[in-house]
Amino acid sequence: MALSGLRVLELAGLAPAPLCGMILADFGARVVRVDRAPRSAVAADAQGRGKRSLALDLKRPAGAAALRRLCRGADVLVEPFRHGVMEKLGLGPEVLLQENPRLIYARLTGFGQSGKYAKSAGHDINYLALSGVLSKLGRKDENPYAPVNLLADFAGGGVMCAMGIIIALYERTKSGKGQIVDASMVEGAAYLSSFLWKSQNLGLWNRPRGLGLDSNKLPSQLSFSDWPKMKKMFASIFAQKTQTEWCSIFDSTDACVTPVLSFDDAASHQHNKQRGSFIKNDQEEISPRPAPLLSRTPAVPSFKRDPFIGEHTEEILLEYGFTKQEIAKLHSDKVIEFSKPKANL
Numbered sequence: 001m002a003l004s005g006l007r008v009l010e011l012a013g014l015a016p017a018p019l020c021g022m023i024l025a026d027f028g029a030r031v032v033r034v035d036r037a038p039r040s041a042v043a044a045d046a047q048g049r050g051k052r053s054l055a056l057d058l059k060r061p062a063g064a065a066a067l068r069r070l071c072r073g074a075d076v077l078v079e080p081f082r083h084g085v086m087e088k089l090g091l092g093p094e095v096l097l098q099e100n101p102r103l104i105y106a107r108l109t110g111f112g113q114s115g116k117y118a119k120s121a122g123h124d125i126n127y128l129a130l131s132g133v134l135s136k137l138g139r140k141d142e143n144p145y146a147p148v149n150l151l152a153d154f155a156g157g158g159v160m161c162a163m164g165i166i167i168a169l170y171e172r173t174k175s176g177k178g179q180i181v182d183a184s185m186v187e188g189a190a191y192l193s194s195f196l197w198k199s200q201n202l203g204l205w206n207r208p209r210g211l212g213l214d215s216n217k218l219p220s221q222l223s224f225s226d227w228p229k230m231k232k233m234f235a236s237i238f239a240q241k242t243q244t245e246w247c248s249i250f251d252s253t254d255a256c257v258t259p260v261l262s263f264d265d266a267a268s269h270q271h272n273k274q275r276g277s278f279i280k281n282d283q284e285e286i287s288p289r290p291a292p293l294l295s296r297t298p299a300v301p302s303f304k305r306d307p308f309i310g311e312h313t314e315e316i317l318l319e320y321g322f323t324k325q326e327i328a329k330l331h332s333d334k335v336i337e338f339s340k341p342k343a344n345l
């Protein structure tokens with residue numbers, strides 16, 4: 001696979017960093033998720049596919065030292081905490097890059113590493129609001145709404161961060177040097193909306209949402225003021241047939257009409273099945289196949305279940321050069337945790 005041989009350490013976080021790590025794993029990287037020890041009550045990573053888990057207490061000096069040692073043998077570190085947290089642990093980029101100058105130190109946050117909000121808590125909707133994108137979403141006379149947390153957390157965050165890492169890795173092939181990737185979800189979401197920004201002079205977006213109404217007949221497609229009227233007319237006509245009936249009318253035309261599918265229906269839709277767009281793991285769990293599809297070196301996602309927290313602690317430390325004695329000491333000092341699959345069932 002394209003990223004085989006790449007060693008990635010992902011510090012466990014909420015939604016965006018886990019997606020970034022899963023993308024790298026899907027394309028072949030050896031991703032170690034560094035989970036918290038003592039273990040938190042809930043395992044929040046639903047995107048653990050293809051990863052291994054090492055449970056480590058970073059607040060203990062020996063735990064932080066173990067991470068430093070792991071970073072000396074890694075290509076990429078992904079950290080998902082607000083600015084200052086890593087520095088407080090003695091794990092800031094100036095320390096880790098000095099010890100491993102080839103390290104790509106990816107910092108995936110909402111507001112970035114500098115600026116007024118750098119140390120503020122936030123979630124997808126805050127970042128989307130600050131990027132300007134949220135103001136564009138929604139219907140006339142209704143509040144803006146966020147499309148779940150897809151835009152800032154996942155597209156502007158997880159995916160953009162993965163892209164930044166790949167770009168930094170490519171640059172490293174020439175310079176031999178690592179660097180910091182400062183992935184801000186506000187900026188990532190804003191970057192995704194480049195088209196909206198750069199097409200403002202076309203008159204498509206620089207007006208209130210849903211503006212203008214009052215024509216009685218169906219006007220030309222680009223008559224903005226008549227869109228709401230057209231929408232009502234179309235809605236009443238579409239209500240007269242079922243989704244399946246409309247699909248059979250519009251399929252194989254160029255009318256740009258597609259059904260709004262539930263997850264179940266998307267996975268079983270003929271087009272998606274033909275392309276193999278969704279995959280089922282050995283637990284019968286269905287999820288989207290990694291994208292994009294590379295012709296020569298496609299992603300080969302793991303079909304195994306996601307790791308339990310701490311399941312691979314010993315295996316990973318041995319692989320990174322820790323001795324059995326060192327591991328036993330870390331374990332008896334409660335700096336690391338192991339877990340056996342059956343204990344979590």
Ligand SMILES: CCCCCCCCCCCC[C@H](C)C(=O)SCCNC(=O)CCNC(=O)[C@H](O)C(C)(C)COP(=O)(O)OP(=O)(O)OC[C@H]1O[C@@H](n2cnc3c(N)ncnc32)[C@H](O)[C@@H]1OP(=O)(O)O
Nearest residue numbers: 014035036056057058059080081082109110121122123124
């Ligand atoms: C019952 C079912 C439950 C299911 C749960 C499923 C949960 C899914 C949740 C999905 C929610 C999605 C929502 C919509 C989102 O938008 S997620 C995106 C959130 N934002 C970000 O990720 C941006 C960057 N991160 C942040 O801004 C902050 O981390 C945060 C999200 C506001 C959370 O703040 P907070 O909990 O205070 O954490 P931080 O300030 O980052 O500090 C982290 C603390 O944890 C510690 N820590 C970390 N790893 C370890 C470890 N291995 N061992 C020991 N300690 C560890 C750090 O040292 C730090 O400690 P301290 O400095 O606070 O003392």
